[in-house]
Amino acid sequence: MSESIVKGKVYDIQGFSVQDGPGIRTTIFLKGCPLSCPWCHSPESQAFRSQLSWISMRCIGVEQCGKCIKACPKGAIKAGNAVKKSGTDEAISYVSIDRSLCDDCGDCTKVCYPGALYLCGEDYTVEELLKRVSKDIPFYDESGGGVTVSGGEALSQAEFTFELLKGLKERKIHTALDTTGFTDPKNIQQVLPYTDLFLYDLKNMDSSQHKIVTGVPNERILDNARRIAEAGGKLQIRVPIIPNFSDSEENIRLTGEFCRSLGDAVVLIQLLPYHDLGIVKYQRIYDDVKVLKAEPPSDEKIMELKKILEDFGLTVTVH
Amino acid sequence: MYKLKPVSIRVLKMREMYRNTVPKVCTARLKIVTDFYQNNPNITGILKRGLVFKEIAEKTPVLISQGEVVVGSMAATYRGSALFPENDIAWMQVDYDAGKLFNRELDPYIIEEEDWDYIKSVIPYWEKNSLSAMVDQYIPEGYFNAVGNQVTVYNGKNICTAPVGHFCTNYDKAIRKGFGAVKAEAQAKMAEMEGHMSGNMIEQYNFYRSVVIVCDGMITLSKRYAAEAAQQARECTDPARKAELEMMADSLNWIMKNPARTFYEAIQVMMLYQIGLCLHNNMHGISFGRVDQYLSSFYEADLAAGRTTPEKAQEIFDLFALKVAEMNKIWFSGTTLTVTGYTVGQLMTLGGVDKDNNDASNAVTYMMLQTAGRLLLHDPPMSLRIHKNTPAELWEAALETTKICGGVPTFENDDVIIPALMRNGRMDLQSARNYTLIGCVEPAGCGDEWPACGGSGGEAYWNMPMAVLHAINDGHNPMADRYGNITEKRTGANTGYLYEMETFEDVLEAVKTQYQFFLEWQMTMVNMFEVVAAEHMSQPLVSCMMDGCMESGKDVMKGGAKNNSSGVPGVGIGNAVDSLVAIKYMVYDKKLCTGKELLDACLTNWEGKEDLHQFILNKVPHFGNDDEYADEWAAWLLNLFADIVASFTSIRGCKFAPGLYPVATNVLWGLLTPATPDGRRKHEPLSDGISPVQQLDKHGPTALLKSVVHIPQEKYSNGTLLNMKFHPSALSNETGMAKLIALMKTYFNLGGMELQLNVISGETMRKAQENPEEYKDLVVRVAGYSAYFVELFKNCQDDLIRRTEIDL
Numbered sequence A: 001m002s003e004s005i006v007k008g009k010v011y012d013i014q015g016f017s018v019q020d021g022p023g024i025r026t027t028i029f030l031k032g033c034p035l036s037c038p039w040c041h042s043p044e045s046q047a048f049r050s051q052l053s054w055i056s057m058r059c060i061g062v063e064q065c066g067k068c069i070k071a072c073p074k075g076a077i078k079a080g081n082a083v084k085k086s087g088t089d090e091a092i093s094y095v096s097i098d099r100s101l102c103d104d105c106g107d108c109t110k111v112c113y114p115g116a117l118y119l120c121g122e123d124y125t126v127e128e129l130l131k132r133v134s135k136d137i138p139f140y141d142e143s144g145g146g147v148t149v150s151g152g153e154a155l156s157q158a159e160f161t162f163e164l165l166k167g168l169k170e171r172k173i174h175t176a177l178d179t180t181g182f183t184d185p186k187n188i189q190q191v192l193p194y195t196d197l198f199l200y201d202l203k204n205m206d207s208s209q210h211k212i213v214t215g216v217p218n219e220r221i222l223d224n225a226r227r228i229a230e231a232g233g234k235l236q237i238r239v240p241i242i243p244n245f246s247d248s249e250e251n252i253r254l255t256g257e258f259c260r261s262l263g264d265a266v267v268l269i270q271l272l273p274y275h276d277l278g279i280v281k282y283q284r285i286y287d288d289v290k291v292l293k294a295e296p297p298s299d300e301k302i303m304e305l306k307k308i309l310e311d312f313g314l315t316v317t318v319h
Numbered sequence B: 001m002y003k004l005k006p007v008s009i010r011v012l013k014m015r016e017m018y019r020n021t022v023p024k025v026c027t028a029r030l031k032i033v034t035d036f037y038q039n040n041p042n043i044t045g046i047l048k049r050g051l052v053f054k055e056i057a058e059k060t061p062v063l064i065s066q067g068e069v070v071v072g073s074m075a076a077t078y079r080g081s082a083l084f085p086e087n088d089i090a091w092m093q094v095d096y097d098a099g100k101l102f103n104r105e106l107d108p109y110i111i112e113e114e115d116w117d118y119i120k121s122v123i124p125y126w127e128k129n130s131l132s133a134m135v136d137q138y139i140p141e142g143y144f145n146a147v148g149n150q151v152t153v154y155n156g157k158n159i160c161t162a163p164v165g166h167f168c169t170n171y172d173k174a175i176r177k178g179f180g181a182v183k184a185e186a187q188a189k190m191a192e193m194e195g196h197m198s199g200n201m202i203e204q205y206n207f208y209r210s211v212v213i214v215c216d217g218m219i220t221l222s223k224r225y226a227a228e229a230a231q232q233a234r235e236c237t238d239p240a241r242k243a244e245l246e247m248m249a250d251s252l253n254w255i256m257k258n259p260a261r262t263f264y265e266a267i268q269v270m271m272l273y274q275i276g277l278c279l280h281n282n283m284h285g286i287s288f289g290r291v292d293q294y295l296s297s298f299y300e301a302d303l304a305a306g307r308t309t310p311e312k313a314q315e316i317f318d319l320f321a322l323k324v325a326e327m328n329k330i331w332f333s334g335t336t337l338t339v340t341g342y343t344v345g346q347l348m349t350l351g352g353v354d355k356d357n358n359d360a361s362n363a364v365t366y367m368m369l370q371t372a373g374r375l376l377l378h379d380p381p382m383s384l385r386i387h388k389n390t391p392a393e394l395w396e397a398a399l400e401t402t403k404i405c406g407g408v409p410t411f412e413n414d415d416v417i418i419p420a421l422m423r424n425g426r427m428d429l430q431s432a433r434n435y436t437l438i439g440c441v442e443p444a445g446c447g448d449e450w451p452a453c454g455g456s457g458g459e460a461y462w463n464m465p466m467a468v469l470h471a472i473n474d475g476h477n478p479m480a481d482r483y484g485n486i487t488e489k490r491t492g493a494n495t496g497y498l499y500e501m502e503t504f505e506d507v508l509e510a511v512k513t514q515y516q517f518f519l520e521w522q523m524t525m526v527n528m529f530e531v532v533a534a535e536h537m538s539q540p541l542v543s544c545m546m547d548g549c550m551e552s553g554k555d556v557m558k559g560g561a562k563n564n565s566s567g568v569p570g571v572g573i574g575n576a577v578d579s580l581v582a583i584k585y586m587v588y589d590k591k592l593c594t595g596k597e598l599l600d601a602c603l604t605n606w607e608g609k610e611d612l613h614q615f616i617l618n619k620v621p622h623f624g625n626d627d628e629y630a631d632e633w634a635a636w637l638l639n640l641f642a643d644i645v646a647s648f649t650s651i652r653g654c655k656f657a658p659g660l661y662p663v664a665t666n667v668l669w670g671l672l673t674p675a676t677p678d679g680r681r682k683h684e685p686l687s688d689g690i691s692p693v694q695q696l697d698k699h700g701p702t703a704l705l706k707s708v709v710h711i712p713q714e715k716y717s718n719g720t721l722l723n724m725k726f727h728p729s730a731l732s733n734e735t736g737m738a739k740l741i742a743l744m745k746t747y748f749n750l751g752g753m754e755l756q757l758n759v760i761s762g763e764t765m766r767k768a769q770e771n772p773e774e775y776k777d778l779v780v781r782v783a784g785y786s787a788y789f790v791e792l793f794k795n796c797q798d799d800l801i802r803r804t805e806i807d808l
């Protein structure tokens, strides 16, 4: 059957993930996204290909190891600066990677046992993933949880996501799909019967601003949300609160109005205040930090915005 | 929403006194016991132990400190430590000679010079007359060949520095019946036998005689406290306190002999009985049992009669807990490394089911949690029995408590423990439903079992990875043991070297042989100890209340209790399992290295073998990740261990019971365990409880829990221990809490027995290491016990920080 033929590019599978829908869940993160939000806290999700990643802390030093240097066919790796090994006074040298020479072939990761170098993005069949996530069924059952398919934009790998959600439903596992909504309506149509809950981002109600900042306008996103609601789907709306972009009272009010217009399809609104944890992750795949740096919004501000939405009769949580 | 109630000023002051008093060593008990032993060499056996208690009860210092309502003291000063020479006191000389007695790094004590002079003067006497000295004479000859193995803890001498302990007698009977009634019962039995004792009836007669003596002792002790309270009342100028002291005197005159009448009296009986047991016995894991079950009816009756209010009762319970917290004893400096924080394991159990399998929690259950949460007390430790019908509000109260007071309470699963206790003829359903926890996490009968948890004499901890190492190293320990024995001789069985084993099945055979070899020695040594101890350390004060003993006329040490058991706990499960998996993967399945290479790497601490080391750590499957390749061997190894232990018989006729908990021996033992095939370096701590190796569980808590249920926990009626560390953000809101509860419930449904939580970030612990003063009250769960973090030994702190932290 087609199930086992389609492969998806996955960059992470997280067990006991508790922020991505009801109960205890496993979240599958797929690679690739058509948007490019500057605050993105999983930059490794943006590209569609596998990328060489680097976690310095894990490197045991070129003195003891240095195998990656020999393994690289492009000569992209050389010994870098000396640092102190964590918890000791021992000086070791990490490696330095010349990104302009690297083509993400992954040869170096095969010899790096400590996993300092690793390829972000691994191919899985639907069958493999189903096997993996089925292990936690007892936890889903006890907690009312299940599996969340996330990204990137999961619907960028539409066929795979569809097969995956279908497979999950066949195993009677609760499904959630975390999506930007920026996708061909037919993709939404296809997954609707197999998706118990859409985790749906509304980043900004003003389409031109949306386009300037994320790279795409919002009409299609809003349309798809209406489509889901009309078809009887359930939505958990996520609103990132980004300073000087989405944090205006006006934007939040419009968001509230829009959600109200969807009838009882919206079960919950999650406010996601900006944080700067993404920066560390950028450093794993890029030399320079492109991520947005800003002051996280204050608690009072968040509470005000929460109140606006609650006045629409919506249930709101903050993460 | 769970709320903490206000704490009274009196309680706050008492807590301050507790936290600010450096304990002082008191020689009163030492003197009473030494004089008695030296002056009465003709009095032996059970009479000696009975009479020595009476002597203690008549002479021990009676101390009622300012503001105390619940009374009882181990020593002449508040928070003082008594000394217990009967087991062994030579360790004090050892510590002194090593310069570790007067400036103890951990758990400091004040010792007066003149007191030390006295202690020193009696050490030579006890070197010949202590139980340890006597037991040494009976070590089987063959064991000397195994000395230095570091799988079992026993050396060739001084093998019973840890006393008889870890039990729970029937406090409920002491409260509701009193020692007067038990004494009368014993006297009646004696009268019946008088003049016509055939067979071994004389032994029963001696037992009852000793019971009469200790009952008198208990009543005397209470009356001495009554007199002291009355005296203080006469001198007291504050009318409120005066009235209180008079009330106390009245109660103390009444209780012990007669049944308790009020909530306060019931608590006071527990307290004084505990003081009696500890003064008699060397306080070692003497546990209170199901305190909420004893107290509930008294509390309800007092409320109904208008004799008390919830606030007043809470205050009394607070004072009781502080009184228990204050009790401690000075340990050998080496032992202190494993039980830091003045820990003596006077565990209290709450919740659970009643005899008809209905939920037994009550108002006192919540009162106990309030005490721990508001006073941030790690002592007395508390264990909450969970079952299918545990009310949601009790879950919430318990989790809120553990959030602020690390590891208090622990969570125990009735649905696994009750059937486990009924295995292998250990106890019947009625006793099993009434079980309690002992010491740290050991299930046992509540007032009806002599469980010898954790073994007797030397602790029964058994080093699992070390036995695996013996299996692949032809029975040799390549490193010095904790007594410094380094030996060329074979300390284990002759099983050949890893490189001589052609298949993985050969390795498994070798492991089986060593496990059998060392477990049999372990249990032989426990039996040997018990035979000697049963003669010299009878327990009439425990036995007089313990179900079964009055009926059988036999001391608990002779098997008189209704139920019996004997525990053997294994340590380092994660390392042992991972070692097997690494051998299988590297040498046999994937053939990535030879047996010689792997064994040599262990013997040389991975020196020059970093590539192999990294490969094993990072590329070989490890226990704790819900990976059948590894988890299968957890099931194999722990079935092996459990089955061997359960097949062995104790001198009391019961079977041994396997357990899996380390207290904090995993850190200390790590220092004494060579590098192991799983990639662990020499000196690194062993894995904790039934947890995977530190930081090698990489797939989150659900995968970890799925792995550990491969361990046949239902066979481990001596208890299992699983620590989990959560980042505070994981529990910061109600959904987080609900998900955690679901996580725990799933673990319990899948066959998990016990779970304890630390809700703390590594960052907080690192800060506490830097600024101990600011984090003085930070309570963390170590392993089998909780403690104030800043009072722990540095390696132990580091081990806690290293454990995998679950965040969101």
Ligand code: SF4
Pocket (backbone or CB within 6 Å): A058, A059, A060, A061, A062, A065, A066, A067, A068, A069, A095, A111, A112, A113, A114, A115, A116, A117
């Ligand atoms: S192979 Fe990995 S551990 Fe070795 S030097 Fe390279 S990055 Fe460091």
Ligand code: SF4
Pocket (backbone or CB within 6 Å): A052, A071, A072, A073, A074, A075, A076, A077, A097, A101, A102, A103, A104, A105, A106, A107, A108, A109
């Ligand atoms: S991914 Fe390939 S090209 Fe890039 S550094 Fe590694 S080996 Fe070299």
